[in-house]
Structure formats: structure tokens, C-alpha cells
Amino acid sequence: MSNKVTEIEEEGSEIQLSDIFAQLMARKWIIVATTFAGLMFGLFQGQLPPDEYRASALVNIEKRGQSIELPEILIGGGLRPDTTRIAAEAHIINSRFILDPVARDLNLDWRLTPQRFPVIGHVAVRRAVPSIPNFIAPSYTRYGDVIEMDLLEVDEPLIGRRAVVEVTGPETFEIRFGDREPMAGRVGEIVEVVPGFRFRISEMDVPEGRIYSVQRVPMRVAAARLRSGLSVRERTPPLNSGIVDFRFTSTDRDLALEAVNAIVDSYRAQTLDRRSAEIDQSLEFIESQLEDVRLQSADAAEALSEFRGQRETTELTTNSQELLNRIVGIESEIEELRFREEQLAQRLTENHPDYRELIDRRTRLETRLEEMRVEATKLPPLEQELLRLTQAQERAIEIERQLSARAEQLGVVRASTVSNVHMLEPAEAASHIGPNRTRPLQLGGLAGLVLGIGFVLGLNFMRRGIDDSRSIEEMGLSLFATINRVIGLRTGGHSDPNYALARTMPSDIVVESLRGLRTGLQFSLASAERKSLMITSPAPSLGKSFVSYNLALVSAQAGGRILLIDADMRKGKLRRQFKQSKRDKGLSELLSRSATIEEVLVTDPDTGLDFIGSGKYPPNPADLLTSAAFDQLMRDASDAYDLVIIDTPPVLAVTDPGIIGQKVGMSLLVLKHLETTRAEILSTVKILDTSGVKLSGAILNQFDAKASRYGHYGHKYGYYGGYKYGYD
Numbered sequence: 001m002s003n004k005v006t007e008i009e010e011e012g013s014e015i016q017l018s019d020i021f022a023q024l025m026a027r028k029w030i031i032v033a034t035t036f037a038g039l040m041f042g043l044f045q046g047q048l049p050p051d052e053y054r055a056s057a058l059v060n061i062e063k064r065g066q067s068i069e070l071p072e073i074l075i076g077g078g079l080r081p082d083t084t085r086i087a088a089e090a091h092i093i094n095s096r097f098i099l100d101p102v103a104r105d106l107n108l109d110w111r112l113t114p115q116r117f118p119v120i121g122h123v124a125v126r127r128a129v130p131s132i133p134n135f136i137a138p139s140y141t142r143y144g145d146v147i148e149m150d151l152l153e154v155d156e157p158l159i160g161r162r163a164v165v166e167v168t169g170p171e172t173f174e175i176r177f178g179d180r181e182p183m184a185g186r187v188g189e190i191v192e193v194v195p196g197f198r199f200r201i202s203e204m205d206v207p208e209g210r211i212y213s214v215q216r217v218p219m220r221v222a223a224a225r226l227r228s229g230l231s232v233r234e235r236t237p238p239l240n241s242g243i244v245d246f247r248f249t250s251t252d253r254d255l256a257l258e259a260v261n262a263i264v265d266s267y268r269a270q271t272l273d274r275r276s277a278e279i280d281q282s283l284e285f286i287e288s289q290l291e292d293v294r295l296q297s298a299d300a301a302e303a304l305s306e307f308r309g310q311r312e313t314t315e316l317t318t319n320s321q322e323l324l325n326r327i328v329g330i331e332s333e334i335e336e337l338r339f340r341e342e343q344l345a346q347r348l349t350e351n352h353p354d355y356r357e358l359i360d361r362r363t364r365l366e367t368r369l370e371e372m373r374v375e376a377t378k379l380p381p382l383e384q385e386l387l388r389l390t391q392a393q394e395r396a397i398e399i400e401r402q403l404s405a406r407a408e409q410l411g412v413v414r415a416s417t418v419s420n421v422h423m424l425e426p427a428e429a430a431s432h433i434g435p436n437r438t439r440p441l442q443l444g445g446l447a448g449l450v451l452g453i454g455f456v457l458g459l460n461f462m463r464r465g466i467d468d469s470r471s472i473e474e475m476g477l478s479l480f481a482t483i484n485r486v487i488g489l490r491t492g493g494h495s496d497p498n499y500a501l502a503r504t505m506p507s508d509i510v511v512e513s514l515r516g517l518r519t520g521l522q523f524s525l526a527s528a529e530r531k532s533l534m535i536t537s538p539a540p541s542l543g544k545s546f547v548s549y550n551l552a553l554v555s556a557q558a559g560g561r562i563l564l565i566d567a568d569m570r571k572g573k574l575r576r577q578f579k580q581s582k583r584d585k586g587l588s589e590l591l592s593r594s595a596t597i598e599e600v601l602v603t604d605p606d607t608g609l610d611f612i613g614s615g616k617y618p619p620n621p622a623d624l625l626t627s628a629a630f631d632q633l634m635r636d637a638s639d640a641y642d643l644v645i646i647d648t649p650p651v652l653a654v655t656d657p658g659i660i661g662q663k664v665g666m667s668l669l670v671l672k673h674l675e676t677t678r679a680e681i682l683s684t685v686k687i688l689d690t691s692g693v694k695l696s697g698a699i700l701n702q703f704d705a706k707a708s709r710y711g712h713y714g715h716k717y718g719y720y721g722g723y724k725y726g727y728d
Contacts, residue, residue: 001089012121023460024453026705031452038448039441046437050122054433055256057246061089065299070645086234086244093232093246093267095221103222104263106255109154114141115211138209139166145210154216163193164211171204207376226259250435256430264423272419275554282343283410290337290403297396313587332398337362371679465674466681469700472671475681478697480668483547484510485702499546500577502553503606514547514554517699521666523695525643528665532634532644535699536657537670538680539650539660544670545574548647556607560642563610567660569621570651572614578602586615590633591624597633610641625659634663651684658691666696674704 024031059676092098103109117124117140124142154161171187177194185191185201192198199214214458225455231247234240248260311365341358348355417499466472469479486508489498498504502511517609525531535551537544545566552564566572569588589595590612602611616623637644646664661667669684 003138017050020457024456027456027459030456031449034452034455035445035448037061038444038446040444041448042441042444045444046435046440048120049122049435050251051126051432052249052251052434053253053256053430054247054249055260055427056431057423057427059244059246059264060422060424061086061242061244062420062422063242065728071465072451086232086240086242089244090232093263094227094230096220098229098263098266098270100219102259103219103226105262106258107152108222108225109163109217109219110149111213111217112147112149113213113215114145114147115139115213116141123721126569138207139211141206141210145207146203146205147201147212148204149199149214151190151200152216153196153198158194158197159216161215163197163214165201165214167204167206167208167210167212169208173201173204173511188488195231209251226263229256229259230263237299243575246427248427250430253430253432256502257427260427264421264426268421268423271421275419284345286403286407286410290400290407290505290685293396293400297393297400300393300396303392325564326467327369327372328394328398330365330372330400331395333367334362334365335395335399337365337404359431368457450593459666463678466671466678466700467674471678472681472698472700475678475685477681477685477695480520480697480699481513482700482703483513483543485704486510486546487554489546493560500549500553501546502557506557511550511554514551515558518555519552521643525665530634530638530644530663530665531642532646532664532666532668534646534648534657534664535660536648536661536667537650537672538652538684540653542650542670542672542676543626544650545647547670547699547701548645549574549577552609552611552643552645553607555645556604556609556645561608561610561640563612563637563641563644565612565637565644565646566614566626567646567656569618569624569656570616570649570654571617572647574611574647575613578611578613580613581617584613586613587616587619588615588618590615591627591629592618593629622655622659625656631663638665651687656687658688658693661688661691661693667693669695669698669699670701675702 043503067519095335116122121140124140125145129145161177165185166174166176168174168184173185173187174182175185175191175193176182177197180194183191183193187201187204190198192201202209219626226248231245231249233245233247235243235245246264248263250256250259337358341362343357344352344355413491469482472479486498486501489501501508501587505511520531525533535544535548545568548564552562556562562708564574565587566574567587572586575584575586580586585595585600587600589596590600595615598611602613603609624630634644644664646660648660651657651669656669667688669681671681685695
């Protein structure tokens with residue numbers, strides 16, 4: 001049998017899509033309910049965020065370059081064209097260097113914050129929420145509230161401290177600050193809460209009871225608010241076009257419009273100031289150098305004049321003059337390179353190609369200069385000295401001329417400097433952009449659908465009981481009947497009027513199934529030695545007593561002589577259907593010979609059904625069942641009745657069914673749909689087989705068409721311990 005069970009499990013592991021679809025359709029209302037709940041939750045979530053507005057401005061950021069063409073000698077240091085990309089400029093735009101002035105101009109460090117409803121605070125501002133006395137506090141801001149503040153002066157030590165404002169009338173309010181006594185205020189008047197904390201409410205149209213907080217936040221917090229709403233993005237293609245979109249998103253429509261234009265203006269002003277400062281820095285450097293060169297020029301002229309007055313030689317020869325001209329030219333060029341080197345050193349590293357090229361060029365010129373100086377040493381001493389003094393004077397004059405020309409040209413550049421930031425399309429209105437209130441609805445519905453499907457499949461997966469006749473027949477048991485689940489019948493409801501379903505609802509489909517079982521038993525018992533039937537189950541709460549009782553009723557209603565015996569002398573409760581109590585005599589007294597058959601037999605007046613209850617619970621039920629009295633009872637009852645039905649305890653809990661099954665004509669096993677597991681069935685069959693009892697078949701009880709073929713349901717067998725039972 002173990003090989004057969006393995007084949008069954010392998011076959012059952014193949015789950016088909018049609019099975020999954022059937023599972024979902026069987027519990028479709030659970031899925032519908034979770035989906036609807038998800039939609040409602042998504043609808044609620046979608047209403048919580050505040051409205052968002054966005055204003056956009058189009059700006060052209062040109063590459064930094066010269067406003068006029070200058071000689072190569074002047075393109076150095078602060079005046080070299082700037083190739084900074086937009087990505088780098090975006091970091092500058094988002095810096096406090098740009099944002100702090102904007103935050104200060106827009107008073108974003110001022111905070112007049114209303115007290116909002118928990119969770120639905122923004123919803124209440126957008127939509128009218130009724131004021132319900134004693135339920136919704138009047139302090140929460142609502143749709144239509146208007147309050148404005150036009151002055152807030154807070155000293156540095158008090159930044160971040162809050163003053164609480166509570167409206168007390170149409171134009172009056174009360175201010176609380178820390179532990180200080182409350183003070184009164186009026187619209188349009190400056191209120192000095194404490195020294196260094198002053199504010200003024202300019203407009204107020206709110207009901208009495210509203211509460212607001214007034215504070216000044218640090219400028220870094222205000223700048224961070226601007227940064228969080230600002231987006232700077234270059235339009236591409238083409239790459240590095242310089243056309244940039246400035247976008248600002250805020251829950252305040254007016255702020256979105258004002259902020260984006262103010263940020264562009266601030267950025268434009270700062271770039272212009274920065275360019276002017278660079279030119280000023282270069283001009284200051286040139287002027288400082290010019291003063292030194294003029295002093296050097298005067299000293300050189302004086303030295304040459306003194307030399308000529310003391311010597312007869314006053315002019316250089318033609319060859320010496322040509323040599324002097326070449327030396328002065330090279331020295332001037334070297335001096336110019338040194339000036340540019342100082343400028344480049346402020347911006348470039350020593351390994352930069354431009355910087356290295358300049359150093360290499362200067363080195364070559366210095367080598368040529370040294371060669372010429374060696375040539376000059378070959379001249380007569382007097383002519384060498386005249387050459388040196390003349391060279392010093394002419395070099396100083398040339399350097400002075402060059403520096404003066406630079407200063408004049410930089411002055412022209414400074415006067416003509418304009419910003420490289422140009423507003424192409426200023427922001428004119430802020431448009432409503434969100435939030436997307438349908439997306440949470442969609443996501444909520446999808447989540448509800450997924451959770452519903454997951455719950456249904458998980459619920460079915462959590463059950464591993466048998467689900468159809470094939471599962472039972474493949475274990476060697478014949479299925480005698482399938483009984484549907486009875487809606488509304490509580491577990492263990494032996495005293496429930498509907499427990500006698502064959503009496504209260506004779507046309508129910510469950511009763512029809514029992515009538516079919518009765519017909520099948522007539523043919524099966526025809527060849528049996530005794531006309532007695534044992535009905536048992538593997539575990540408690542599977543419905544065997546319900547089946548036994550209602551099968552006996554339908555059989556009696558058909559006109560047969562039927563005897564129903566409650567052989568559960570541990571926890572039998574069928575007596576309740578016959579108005580008996582625990583003290584009434586029954587099977588235990590009959591088998592212990594303390595009562596006669598006439599004393600324990602009860603007849604149903606409507607159907608003629610005879611019943612023997614369990615009687616008082618004895619300490620030794622198994623011993624009574626193995627007695628000769630029980631064997632005699634079974635023989636006499638089988639001769640006197642058309643059918644004897646014995647309701648027994650569960651097989652896996654006690655040994656009683658193994659004893660009773662040896663003395664009856666047939667034995668049926670009641671199984672509960674999706675709860676009784678294969679392991680329980682196989683264990684039950686093995687226990688009864690060991691006791692010499694062969695099961696004739698099974699009854700699949702409480703069949704639920706909405707449930708899945710696959711699942712798991714844990715079950716415990718502690719029912720009979722200490723005579724504390726709880727099944728059927």
C-alpha cells in the first residue's frame with residue numbers, strides 16, 4: 001500500500017491552472033472583499049497628500065568667455081574662457097551661496113504653522129470638514145481659513161523657539177511662549193513676546209479656537225526647503241546646449257512661482273558679481289606690479305645718466321645695440337610668461353598641459369638669454385657696463401608699457417561685463433501637477449486583489465486533507481456517500497434542533513445523500529452475517545454521530561425497524577436528542593447487567609426509531625465491550641431489527657472501535673472533507689486491520705465545493721485524555 005500512496009502523492013502534486021482558477025472562483029467573495037478594501041484604502045491614501053504646484057523658467061547659461069577680443073598676452077588667470085559644464089553649475093545653483101538670499105527675500109525662515117488634523121490634516125484644508133462639538137477640536141485648521149504675518153524679528157539665540165497663537169476673537173488672539181504668562185495680541189499690532197522676539201499678524205479670518213505656532217527657523221533649513229523643491233536640468237540634445245529648465249515644486253502655488261524666478265535672478269546676479277570680482281582681482285594685481293616697475297624704471301634711468309656723465313662713451317656700437325635689443329626683447333617675453341605663470345598657478349595644477357607648455361617655453365627663452373649674456377661678456381668692459389645699464393632701463397620701460405596696456409584693457413572688460421545667464425522664458429504661472437490620486441487607488445486595488453488571491457490560496461494550502469472520492473478509493477476504500485456541509489449547524493451541536501436534519505429539513509440535499517446511503521446499505525447488508533453497522537471516524541469532530549443519527553432517522557422514516565446505539569461510553573451525547581440526561585440508564589448499565597433492555601430502550605414516537613444511550617460513563621468501557629453481554633446484545637438486536645447502527649468513539653483515540661467492529665456486519669469510516677488526512681486514514685485502517693476489523697467503506701462528510709483540492713489542517717488526538725472530550 002505504501003507504493004500506492006506514493007503514486008497518489010506524486011500525481012496530486014501536479015497542480016493545474018484550472019484547479020487554481022476553481023479555488024479562486026469558489027472563494028471569489030473573499031477576493032472581491034479584499035479588493036474592495038484595498039480600493040477604499042487606496043482612495044483614502046490618495047486624498048492624504050497636499051496638492052502640488054510647479055513653476056518653470058527657461059534659462060540660457062553661456063560658457064564663460066571674454067566680452068571683447070584681447071591679445072593672447074591678456075588671456076590668463078582670471079580671464080581664460082570657462083568650460084564649466086551645466087552639471088557643475090547645478091551644484092552652485094543648489095548651494096546656499098545662491099539659495100540663502102532667495103530664502104531671505106521670500107521670508108522662508110518665517111513659519112506660521114497651523115495645527116492640523118492627525119492624518120487627514122491636508123484633506124481638511126482642501127475640503128470642508130464639519131465642526132462637530134465635543135468630537136472634533138476647533139483648534140484644527142480647515143478649508144477657508146486665512147491668516148497672514150508680515151513681520152517677524154527674532155534674535156539669533158531665539159531662532160527655533162515657538163510662540164503659540166490661539167485665536168480668541170475676530171481680531172484678537174492669545175500668545176503663549178514657554179512657561180511665561182499668556183499675553184493678548186491684536187491684528188495689525190506688533191507683539192513683542194519676549195525681548196528679541198517680535199511679530200505682527202496682518203490679516204486673520206479664522207474662527208475662534210484655531211491654534212498656530214510662530215517661529216523663525218535657521219537659514220539653512222529655509223535654504224534646504226528651496227533645495228528640496230528645485231530641479232535644474234539641461235535640455236538635450238544637443239549636449240552642452242546651455243539651455244536649462246529651472247523648475248520649482250511646492251504645495252504653495254504662489255511660492256512656486258516666486259521662488260523659481262527669484263532663484264534665477266539670484267544666480268544671474270551672483271555670476272555677474274563673480275565675473276566682476278575676478279576682473280577686479282586681476283586688475284589689482286597688475287596695478288601692484290605697475291608701481292614696482294615704475295620705481296625700477298626710474299632707478300635704471302638715473303644709473304644710466306650717472307654713468308654717461310662720468311664716461312666719455314655715451315652710445316653703444318651697432319653690434320652692441322642689436323645685441324641689446326635681442327636681450328631686452330627676450331627678457332620682456334620672459335617677464336610676460338612669468339606674469340601669466342602666476343595667474344595660471346591660481347587655477348591650474350603644475351601637471352596641467354597649459355601650465356607645462358608655458359614653463360617649457362620660458363625655459364627655452366631663458367636658455368637663449370643666457371647664450372646672449374655670454375656673448376655680451378666678450379665686449380670691452382666699458383661697453384659691457386653701458387650695455388647692462390641701457391638694458392635695465394629699456395626692460396623697465398617695456399614692462400611698464402605692457403602693464404599699463406593690460407590695466408587699460410581690463411578696465412574696458414570690466415565696464416562691458418554682463419552675466420552669462422539669460423532668462424529666455426520667465427515663469428508666469430504655477431500649474432497643478434499632483435499628486436496622482438488615482439495611483440494609490442490602483443495600487444490599493446491591486447494589492448487587495450493580490451492579498452485576496454494569496455489568502456485564498458494560502459488558506460487552501462494550509463489544508464492537506466482528502467478532497468474527492470478518487471483520493472479515498474485509491475487507498476482501497478469504497479466511497480458509500482458524499483454528504484455536503486450543513487450551513488449553520490454548529491460543531492458539537494447535539495442539542496441543536498437542526499441536528500435532526502432528516503426530521504427538520506427532509507428535502508435538504510444532505511438528507512437525500514443519506515437516503516442514497518441507506519439504499520446502498522440495504523444491498524451491502526443483504527449478504528452480511530449480521531444486520532448491524534458500525535460508524536466510526538479517525539479523529540473527533542468529523543461528524544460521525546450526526547451521520548449515525550440522521551441515517552437512523554431516514555431508515556426509520558422508510559418503515560424499517562431501526563436500533564441506534566450510542567456506544568461511546570466515554571463522551572456520548574446522542575442522548576440529548578432523546579431528552580435523556582447523564583443519569584439515565586443506557587448501554588453501560590445494560591452491559592454491566594444493572595439494567596434490562598426494557599429499562600434502557602427509548603423509542604422515538606414520530607419515527608419508531610429505538611435508541612440505547614451510552615448511559616453513565618463507566619471507568620472500564622473497553623472491558624464492557626469485550627463482555628459476553630455485548631456479544632449477546634449484538635446477536636439479539638441483529639435478529640430483532642432490520643438495521644442496527646452503532647455510533648462509536650474515534651479509532652485513533654481509543655481501542656473501542658476495534659472491539660465493536662468484530663461483532664458487526666459492516667463498518668463505515670466517516671471522513672471530513674479537507675480535514676481528514678491520508679496519514680489519519682492509513683493509520684485508522686492499519687489499527688482496525690490489526691484488530692481483525694475490515695472497513696467496508698467510507699463516508700465523505702461536510703463536503704465543501706468552494707474549498708481547494710490542496711491544503712493542510714493540523715489535528716490533535718488528546719480528545720479522550722482524562723475523559724475530557726469535545727467532538728461531534
